[in-house]
Amino acid sequence: MQKNNYNYQDQNFYITSKENPAIRHYRKLRDHKKARKTERLFVIEGLRIVRDALQYPDLVEQILITEKFRTQAQNSDSPEVFKIPEISKKIQILYISDAVGNDLSDTEHAQGIFAVCRMPVQKSIPEILRPEGKYLVLCNLQDPGNLGMILRTCDALGMDAVLTTGSCELYNPKTIRSAMGSALRVSVVDEPDAGKLLQLLRKQNITNYASVPAKNALSLTDCHFQSGCAVWIGNEGNGLPESIITLCDDAVTIPMRGGAESFNAAMAAGIFAWEIMKTKS
Amino acid sequence: MQKNNYNYQDQNFYITSKENPAIRHYRKLRDHKKARKTERLFVIEGLRIVRDALQYPDLVEQILITEKFRTQAQNSDSPEVFKIPEISKKIQILYISDAVGNDLSDTEHAQGIFAVCRMPVQKSIPEILRPEGKYLVLCNLQDPGNLGMILRTCDALGMDAVLTTGSCELYNPKTIRSAMGSALRVSVVDEPDAGKLLQLLRKQNITNYASVPAKNALSLTDCHFQSGCAVWIGNEGNGLPESIITLCDDAVTIPMRGGAESFNAAMAAGIFAWEIMKTKS
Structure with missing residues (x-):
């Protein structure tokens, strides 16, 4: 990030220009996957997720707070509200005008708190796999909202990790928003080569299940998941590639009785x- | 709808103006809940859902087809592609330019087929309830994408109906898109008064369950749903009102083991x- 000459820690000063380098930098990270990838930074927005991120203070590089948010926080007794003095001194705090906040925001009603975060170092697949682990594998998943919802669900249910191959980006702002804080908590590891990923899972004796909409597949109600298992979920429109279905140990389907031809x-x-998780003690 | 002087059935003619009354009408229905409510019309976009809608030809008032889509349909042998001559003569077909199609579209890559549909007459709650029926009740649900996803899921699983109270609109284009064709297939009945809705369910001896994130509630793994049952799902941020939880026969929670505090x-x-549905034979 470019250095600025302003003393941002001075609460009497705040950024009013949308062309301020810090503001441009935030927007660049928000809008461009390539910038995120190159700088290994991503952005988050909203009180709840910023508080979640502060559980891992080393990940937070910068917090941007609007005038309105700061005034509300100072006048509030609610423990829900973020206390600015509690933030680690290592994190840069920038005060910004409400108009600049609206410019940064991806939502209609901006809360007025934003952060720039560092991507954690990604572990390797062999490092995270355990023979008795429970995994989802997302193969060619394209919708960031879906990825976020899956992360939130896997976090709530306590799945061991989410593995991705050929799927959309974890640090897309839509994914982050839809995942709530779960994008920061769930282990997510990407392996671009789906075949290689399947081999790595097999090597750990993890049983691979292909999720398919085919009526002749094993019904989920008759499936007894092995203690170490990975369920492969395919693309929104096209499902899983045939080559993957063939390589999996079993193809499993959620039985359907109604009119819809498939699930989201x-x-x-x-x-x-x-x-997978409900029978875990 | 305003009458136009053009002979739209003439395939040599197509609308090129975004200010054409039919195009303005489509946009009005797309963008304004009030217009939809007053005219009892709504819009749909995309080949798949238009084909789904044509299963109920009385519901379809008008189909709008771009030049590009028409050319593709005429040159395609795929049974997936919509055959224009197969459409009932009662349905008005309008040909539009590709630029007009892009103007109507809610998506980045418009397929080039749109329709204006009539809202089916809504049945009353007592008309649709059966003592052994399986229902979801959506109470103050706000996100159209969530409503659509729930409809698609209930359609696939064969739930008897979805009841709404204080929730977002069924005919919002985002709901329709997220539901795929299920918004046309699933019985959805709205009752603005949540207390009255609960009484109507009780009158049919249907057991009411409140879905809550509270750890001290009955775990879903220990819940044996009565044959006639309704599960109440609350607002995305605030869950169900206390008054409803109190009136329900039981409060049930999906057990969580991980970091997320709640499910989408x-x-x-x-x-x-x-x-509810998986044990149904």
Whole structure:
């Protein structure tokens, strides 16, 4: 990030220009995957997720707070409200005008708190796999909202990790928003080569299940998941590639009785995750 | 709808003006809930859902097709592609330029097919309730994407109906898109008074369950749903009102083991629907 000459820690000063380098930098990270990838930074917005991120203070590089938010926080007794003095001194705090806040915001009603965060170092697949682990594998998933919803569900249910291959980006602002704080908590590891990922899972004796909408597949109600298992969820429109279905140990389907021909991919992932986790003591 | 002087059935003519009354009318229905409510019309976009809608030809008032879509349909042998001559003569077909199609579209890559549909006459709650029926009740649900996803899931699983109270609009384009064709297939009945709705369910001996994130509630894994049951799902941020939780026969929670404090409302609804329906023979 470019250095600025302003003393941002001075609460009497705040940024009013949308062209301020820090503001441009935030927007660049918000809008461009390439910038996120190159700088290994991403942005988050909203009180709840910023508080979640502060559980990992090393990940937070900068917090941006609007005038309105600061005034509300100073006048509030609610423990829900973020206390500015509690933030680690290592984190840069920038005060910004409400208009600049609206410019940064991805939502209609901006809360007025934003942060720039560092991407954690990604572990390798072999490092995180355990023979008795429970995993979802997202193969060619395209919708960031779906990815976020899956992360939130896997976090709530206590799945061990989410593995991705050929899928949308974890640090897309839509993914982050839809995941709530779960994008920061769930282990997510990407392996671009789906075949290689399947081999790595097999090597740990993890059973691979392909989620398919086919009526002739094993019904989820008859499926007894092995203690170490990974359920593969495919693309929203096209499902899983045939090559992957063939390589998996079993193809499993959520039985359907009604008119819809398939489930939303996130919903299918959630129902599988629920079935895997609910019997865990 | 205003009458136009053009002979739209003439395939040599197509609308090129965004200010054409039919185009303005479509946009008005797309963008304004009030217009939809007054005219009892709504819009849909995309080949798949238009084909779904044509299963109920009386519901379809008008189909709008871009030049590009028409050319593709004429040159395609795929049974997936919509055959224009197969459409009932009662349905007005308008040909529009690709630029007009982009103007109507809610998506980045418009397929080039749109329709204006009539809202079906809503049945009353007592008309649709059966003592052994399986229902979800959406109470103050606000996100159209969530409503659509719930409809798609209930359709796939074969739930009897979705009841709404204080929730977002069924005919919002975002709901329709997220529901795929399910918004046309699933019985959805609204009753603005939540207390009255609960009484109507009770009168049919239907057991009411409140979905709550509270750890001290009955766990979904220990819940044996009565044959006639309704699960109440609350607002995305605030859950169900206390008054409703108190009036329900039981409060049930999806057990959580991880870091997320709650499920997305659509995901919770889907997991409940799955648990209710999966044991149905």
